[in-house]
Amino acid sequence: MxxxxxxxxxxxxxxxxxxxxxxxxxxxxxxxxxxxxxxxxxxxxxxxxxxxxxxxxxxxxxxxxxxxxxxxxxxxxxxxxxxxxxxxxxxxxxxxxxxxxxxxxxxxxLHRLCTPAMLSRMLDVTVHEIRRWERLGLIQAVEHVCRLPYFDFQDAAGVSRLAALVNAGVPIRAIQNSLAQLESVLGVGSRPLMQLEILATDRKIVYRDLSGRLKTTHGQRLFDFDGPAPDDDSGPATIPLPVPEPGAPNRTNWTAGQWFDEGRRLADEGQIEAAIETLRMGLMSEHDAPEIHFQLAELLYRQGETRAALERYHVAVEIDPNYLEAWTQIGCLLSELGQHDEAIQAFRIAIDVHPDYHDAHLHLAESLHQAGRSPEAADHWRKYLEFDHSGPWADAARQRLEEFEKTATDPATQP
The missing domain is CATH 3.40.50.10190 (BRCT domain)
Structure with missing residues (x-):
């Protein structure tokens, strides 16, 4: 031909x-x-x-x-x-x-840069899990815009597939052999094997909570028939929660950063209430730390305390008016509460700070639509589709646009 x-x-x-x-x-x-x-x-x-x-x-x-x-x-x-x-x-x-x-x-x-929220929609994993991948070193931010991290989509998609296999209990050796085969055929490099090693190590780590119960870092409770066996090197490592011991440094002297790191660790382990209290301790050391307020807001929301979370997000942007993710979360929570006009204002502020922030365009379009302002929403759906061409959110935006354009050209709907 x-x-x-x-x-x-x-x-x-x-x-x-x-x-x-x-x-x-x-x-x-x-x-x-x-x-x-x-x-x-x-x-x-x-x-x-x-x-x-x-x-x-x-x-x-x-x-x-x-x-x-x-x-x-x-x-x-x-x-x-x-x-x-x-x-x-x-x-x-x-x-x-x-x-x-x-x-x-x-x-x-294929190598487009995505925010945590974008990756969450595309890969069907929580934003919390994506942030956890970053802390573990599985993915690295390529750039930051006003505290907003951007990750390589392809790198994150690879981690998502490996994590699903590891969490399903697939033998690590089998995955290693397959990655080695992909390297010989496609030249994928050594990074997938490094990511697999981190995932495998993370899955083996368990800890004892304050009641002495054995749990994984994913929150799964384990049966402990024989109690701890510190001399058995073949078993998984046990990480006790940080309980002050005689002679240990006084935790009242911890920096805000130390409290912040400890709070995120507890959150990763599913101990949300303990993590919330730990972050509050960090704010006692440094009350104007926007990232601590932001993390606290996320955990409060996970506990169902929407109003309290909204207040913390507001504090974060009071301290740092360019905190993009905080403005977006404010908009999302206000929209969830039915306050669409206020949500629209928050999303517009985020776009003023970063005009190419596609998450904000998508949420703004939906809030405008809910407020009965579809003609204004159309431009923002189009802006979102410039970035995301496939997937459920792109399909939803495309469907909204088609519905709007059909209505706009239907003589029966004209005044």
Missing amino acids: ETVDPVTSVPQALPLAGERVAFTGTLASMTHREAHAEVERQGGTASEHVSRQTTLLVVGEEGWPLEPDGQTSVKLQHAERLRTEGRDLRIIRESEWLDFIGLHSHRDA
Whole structure:
């Protein structure tokens, strides 16, 4: 199949002419259905399965192509066997495929930078868990804008897949072997293995609460038949809660930062009430620390104390008027309480501080819609869709836009 170069008028072969293409794993740039249609447009033939006729296997880059048992995907295993038999079958990453067919904007989107809230929506994990990944060193912020961290989407998606496997009890060795295979085929580097090691170590750590009960860092209570065995190096490490001991430094001399770190650790372990009290102690040392107020607000909200959380978020922005996440949370809580006009004001302030803050555009659009101001909301839905092209929130924004545009052009709705 050929196209004609618009400049030279010379016929050119389409990039995928003669190729039979299959896909494995989750694609970050589009759905499998859309990818199949793109293959056909580029002159190739799309296939649901890998066979002896397959010439190209594209590996999706939203997380790793690993099965629920930790093994590499069935399609990837089949492709590797065919290559061993001498078949001319190439295995490439999604980003390489996009580059090859000229979809450079889609390729660049694979490494788009996301806030914790964006990652939460895209990966279906809580914002709290994403912040915990950062504290563990699983992901690192690429940049900060007014205290707002931005993470590489692809890196976070990989962690999400590994964390799901580890939490499901898949043997670490099986995952390691699969990652080693991906390294040999795709050159994924050593970072996934490092992330897996952190996840595995974190899962083994347990602690004793003040009642002597044994729990994991994920809050799961364990049966302790024999009591602690400090001489048994093969068992998991036990971390007691920080109870003052004779001769230990007086905790009343702790800095606000020490109280803050301790409060976050307790929150990670599911001890929310203890974490709240610990953060309050930190504020006694430094009452104008906006990040402590913000963290305290999050924990109060998790306890169902919405009004108290809202007050703490307000304190955070009183101290730091450019605290983007705090303004956004104020808007979200006000919207939840039905105070849409006040929520709109909070979201507008966040956008004034950072015009490209897509979370704020999405929330502002929804609040404007709820307030019966859909024409104003439309611009902000469009702004959000410039960043997020797929996923449930993008679909919701697109649906809102379609409903608005249909209503706007319907003669029956015109005055």
